[in-house]
Amino acid sequence: MLNPDLRRPVIERVKAYRTHLFERWVEAKRHAAQSDDIADHQAVAEAYTRFMRAHLVPDEQAHLELEDEIARLTAENQGLRERLVERSHA
Numbered sequence: 866m867l868n869p870d871l872r873r874p875v876i877e878r879v880k881a882y883r884t885h886l887f888e889r890w891v892e893a894k895r896h897a898a899q900s901d902d903i904a905d906h907q908a909v910a911e912a913y914t915r916f917m918r919a920h921l922v923p924d925e926q927a928h929l930e931l932e933d934e935i936a937r938l939t940a941e942n943q944g945l946r947e948r949l950v951e952r953s954h955a
Contacts, residue, residue, distance in 0.1 A: 882919060883916070883919050883920065886916040887916050889912050889915075890909070890915075893909045894912075898908045
């Protein structure tokens with residue numbers, strides 16, 4: 866286990882990083898509140914996700930990253946299948 870004197874800078878950096886992510890989320894919400902652009906609202910969701918994931922332990926973060934990748938690949942696979950069906954009917 867790390868010496869308490871060595872842990873303090875790490876803890877302070879983690880807090881600073883989380884604070885930074887929180888401020889980015891708040892700023893994104895403020896910007897999106899005045900916007901009808903879906904990209905602005907998606908930016909809010911992404912900022913919130915990054916902020917909340919910063920509170921997870923590394924194993925939990927890795928698990929969610931893998932789930933995200935599985936979802937992305939599943940959607941990509943579905944799109945490719947749809948294109949194959951379209952080509953086979955053409």
